[in-house]
Amino acid sequence: MHTPADFQAFRIHNDAGGYRGGIETMNTAALSEGEVLVKVAYSSVNYKDALAGTGKGKILRKYPLNGGVDAAGVVVASTDPSFKEGDQVLCTGSGLSETRDGGYGQYIRLPSQWTVGLPKGLSLRESMIMGTAAFTAALAVLRMQENHQKPSMGPIAVTGASGGVGMLAIDIFSRAGYDVHAISGKSDHFDFLRSLGAVECIDRHQLAFSGKPMDTARFGGALDNVGGAMLAGLLPLIVPYGNVAVCGNAGGIAFESTVMPFIIRGASVLGIASAGTPRDQRDQVWQHLASDWKPRHLDRIATREVTLEQLPDVFGRMLDGGSFGRTLVRVGAD
Known part of the structure; x- marks a missing residue:
């Protein structure tokens, strides 16, 4: 049984105080519901994330939520026997940072139906250079x-x-x-x-x-x-x-x-x-990405690696057309 813990997250609000996003402390007990609790290692920055993080686009359907449409990490607790503590997993789309908490937090809770076991041939880092x-x-x-x-x-x-x-x-x-x-x-x-x-x-x-x-x-x-x-x-x-x-x-x-x-x-x-790809196709795509379609130049395409604290600067640059390549977000990885 996982003991609820405090952690850091880039959380987005839209209330009487206005639209805002930033780093704050929250507890794993407050995360969106799901069967699989994951300690996040990496996420990534997509254009959709920049829109959501700044309020320049109507992405979130409820507030507050943690940003980040991608997440990859290690299972720390699961009520679904398909996943056990220590499993490496990933999730892209599937309502993250739209209807449920996303990958811009040190923990994320996922529904097992959208949790993908990391395919053999991929590291967590590689999976998030690719991401959505x-x-x-x-x-x-x-x-x-x-x-x-x-x-x-x-x-x-x-x-x-x-x-x-x-x-x-x-x-x-x-x-x-x-x-x-x-x-x-x-x-x-x-x-x-x-x-x-x-x-x-x-x-x-x-x-x-x-x-x-x-x-x-x-x-x-x-x-x-x-x-x-x-x-x-x-x-x-x-x-x-x-x-x-x-x-x-x-x-x-x-x-x-x-x-x-x-x-x-x-x-x-x-x-x-x-974002809404059916599970059977989702698994099929990730198997290809781990094998015959795996990009050869991931380290070159990943032009920047940032922390949660650096996200606002990344969002601004992306929306201004100044980004190039993929930005990897180092959430909890050593």
């Missing part, structure tokens, strides 16, 4: 392959390639056997993107879309982090029966298109909603 970002990219590979995407169909365009999801997507799609064409507005990062496996880098500022309902096919498929005009421009460039996996909206939530890419070339748009 790699999970999203790998889920896109899985869904595209389920819809018959093959490397022989042509290169995969990755938009927003300089972001965390984009960088990991380059590595993961390359590992899965695809040529990757990275699209980014940050041309000074092109050499770095090539080092991750991009075969070609395309400056989005110089990517001229014709505006035609159909154009010469250029990409076998795409992972789009941007949405808006980028997504509209990509669809006419996809080969017959290619897939565009949509996972972000950095360029806007609305896009204007026609039915032509769908009824003439049979293109498909696949939605990638990583």
Whole structure:
């Protein structure tokens, strides 16, 4: 039986005192309900975390909550026999920092149905360099392959390639056997993107879309982090029966298109909603990430490692467009 303990957490409030987030002391007895109590070793910073931590986006559905949509650590107590003390586990999405306490605390309590045993071939640290970002990219590979995407169909365009999801997507799609064409507005990062496996880098500022309902096919498929005009421009460039996996909206939530890419070339748009991924797919994705799709360049993609106390600075930089690569959060790891 675990004895309730005090610990530090980055906790977010929205009440009469206003919207605020910061380090505070709380007790494990006050954590969200769940069968598995975990001592957190690492978390990570995603754009969604920056929005939640600053109040710039409506992410949390209840208050107060600990931030952090990712968590990895060691089980200290469990009422579910599937997990025992000392097990290494992880969790991404699944309501963390949305409807329940997230990974920005030295402890987290998780429902067993969303607790994933750390797959063989991964360390806790590696799992959080990847986190939701790699999970999203790998889920896109899985869904595209389920819809018959093959490397022989042509290169995969990755938009927003300089972001965390984009960088990991380059590595993961390359590992899965695809040529990757990275699209980014940050041309000074092109050499770095090539080092991750991009075969070609395309400056989005110089990517001229014709505006035609159909154009010469250029990409076998795409992972789009941007949405808006980028997504509209990509669809006419996809080969017959290619897939565009949509996972972000950095360029806007609305896009204007026609039915032509769908009824003439049979293109498909696949939605990638990583936070609510069913458990069977979740396990499948993490097994891939621990083996045949494991990114080769994790230590290079992890460009920064911070503590809970440094999170506000990280959030501000990310929302200002100044972040690069993945930020790992060292919560309780030695």
